[in-house]
Amino acid sequence: MKPYYSLSDFPERKNAGKNFVARCPKCGTMHLYISKTKGLYHCFYAGCEFNGILTDYCKNHRPMFSSPQREPAGRSGTYLPENRNVADKGVGEVPMLPGDYKSLAPTVLQKIKPLDPSPDCTDPDQLAARRYLADQGISLATAIAAHIGCLRHYCITKNSEDKREQASGIFPCIAYVNYVDGRPVNAKYRSCSPIHSPNAEEEQPTAYSKFWSQDSPTTPCAPYNIDCINPLLVEEETIPRLIIVEGGKDALVLMEAGYCHVISVPSGAASDLAKCFEAFTSWLEQVQDIVICGDTDLPGRTLVKRLSDYFGARCLFTTLPGGCKDIGDVMKLYGSGVVQSVIEDACACHTTDIITVEQRREEVINVLHGRYDHGYSVGYGPLTDRVFHPTDTGGLMIMTGMPNSGKTDFLNDLTSRIMRDTERFVCYLSFEVPDKDKHIAHLVHLLLGKANTTAYTDEQLTPYIDFLNTHMIHLDMHEVPPTPGNILHRADLVRRRHPLKYLVIDPYLFVEAQSGKGETETQSIKSMLTRFQSWGRDNHIWVIMVAHPRSLKKIDGRNEMEDINMYTISGSANWANLADFILSITRIDEPGRAFTRLDVLKVRDQELCRTGTVYYTRQPCGRYDEHESEEECDKSAVSD
Secondary structure (H helix, E strand, O other): OOOOOOHHHOOOEEEEOOEEEEOOOOOOOOOEEEEOOOOEEEEOOOOOOOEEEOHHHHOOOOOEEOOOOOOOOOOOOEEOOOOOOOOOOOOOOOOOOHHHOOOOOHHHHHOOEEOOOOOOOOOHHHHHHHHHHHHOOOOHHHHHHOOEEEEEEEOEEOOEOOHHHOOOOEEEEEEEEEEEOOEEEEEEEEEOOEEEOOOOOOOOOOEEOOOEEEEOOOOOOOOEOHHHHOOOOOOOOOEEEEEEEOOHHHHHHHHHOOOOOEEEOOOHHHOOHHHHHHHHHHHHOOEEEEEEOOOOOHHHHHHHHHHHHHHHHHEEEOOOOOOOOOHHHHHHHHOHHHHHHHHHOOEOOOOOOOOOOHHHHHHHHHHHOOOOOOOOOOOOOHHHHHHOOOOOOOEEEEEEOOOOOOHHHHHHHHHHHHHHHHOOEEEEEEOOOOOHHHHHHHHHHHHHOOOOOOOOOHHHHHHHHHHHHOOEEEOOOOOOOOOHHHHHHHHHHHHOOOOEEEEEEEOHHHOOOOOOOOOOHHHHHHHHHHHHHHHHHHHOOEEEEEEOEOOOOEOOOOOOEOOOOHHHEOOOOHHHHHOOEEEEEEEEEEOOEEEEEEEEEEEOOOOOOOOEEEEEEEOOOOOEEEEOOHHHHHHHHHHO
């Protein structure tokens, strides 16, 4: 034996994919595996445990951490993978490595009997194990290949977890012996005695007890069958799929169905995933997809969720046939063919954030044939339709303009026309109009087209009140502060009871957008706008926000102020970036000139409308009439 070895010390070596297989200088067998990329070597012959790293590779790798076992110098240990996360370890602690798992004591292994393939076997423990495995659909050959053993052993019963109180708790058991680097590191015993044997006439399977116990000199236990992805035993550079199940029996079922890369968590649904996988992070990195084949009961579904959180985007999920609690039930009821279908059909968790062409095939065909939302007129006429022609997709609209420019007044007329002409439902959060009675009365004036309704009877006004009762509602943020979350919570209450299509927030100035946690105004406005826009799109509702411009600058050399544009809205450029529509209202009230101008500054979807300008004159009742130009507005005023 030498203290150090290099690749030249193993001239009798064979290629095995990404590894070499060579003759071990300690035990003399051809069971020594050498990694071509890392220089790690390990002998998998039972009891040898000769391992280390070749000196050829030491110069190019990080310093090695000594192995805790006291072995000959050839067992020089291994090194910490570069991507190991040690953030959760205490001061002075390092992550576990595969070599930290201690082997089972010889006295433990001596009491476990390997399964006997002989047809003449009469040992009662062997026969009990055979019957149990056969009833699970697992062949004796598969169990022997997986190193399953049998014995009579004390088990934890439902009545007691204290082994001193289990003098009568001795059962025939099968033993799941687990290996790390070819060393047996823990054994889990599961009772296999029948508790219900149906008559021949009954079509029910035999039921078995579910008592258990285990021997494990190392805590936490390693995942069962983890050696199936041992880099030195896997020839492929990448393992396409690793299946993770809840228990050892499920792992055996999948081995029976032909899958070799399958492991189970060591303590079922109660496993601490971070601890049990800690030593095998580098092994798991070579796996492309993680197939989670969980149980359908509550603990099983909880484990699936935790595995999904742990492994992230690599996860694929199985769907079991109805009535099956686990993959073992699938094997017993339907056979290995359906088990294979369950695994092969595993797919990523459905998410609306990822959209394939196939998912949208029918909708795309409809678009190509012109069958899609072409928008609707808001009731002013073709000039307005040219610049503002909304659909029911929903999103974010911004209305801006100088104070007292008529933003709220124009919005009242716009929304009254939308209610009247399209039957769409509007929710107002109007800080500018605290008197809700007067606001509703003004909407009646707009519906009637009359500025004065004092001469109308109650019977004449009632139909208009009834109409508004079924087409609008008010929010009044008195109980809670007007934060985006509180506003959307109340808007959701409205949405669930009414066919809401418009949420009007007038103005933004009163919304408490800033979180107070170190956010700048720009950050808080972006967060708020993104939240309102996402909510609107998800629910096909237009959120209209009234926002004032910042202080405008005077144009050099002229007694005029700069024009309002997308980027003059106070607080952030995100108003311009995130809005689907930006509308600017300007009121001109001068001798010989009296009109309102609507400038549509931004239109995200320009198939149905474009940016542009429309002019309006205001009737005494508050209605606005569209015109092509200022001159037409003047002519209209003269004719009136």
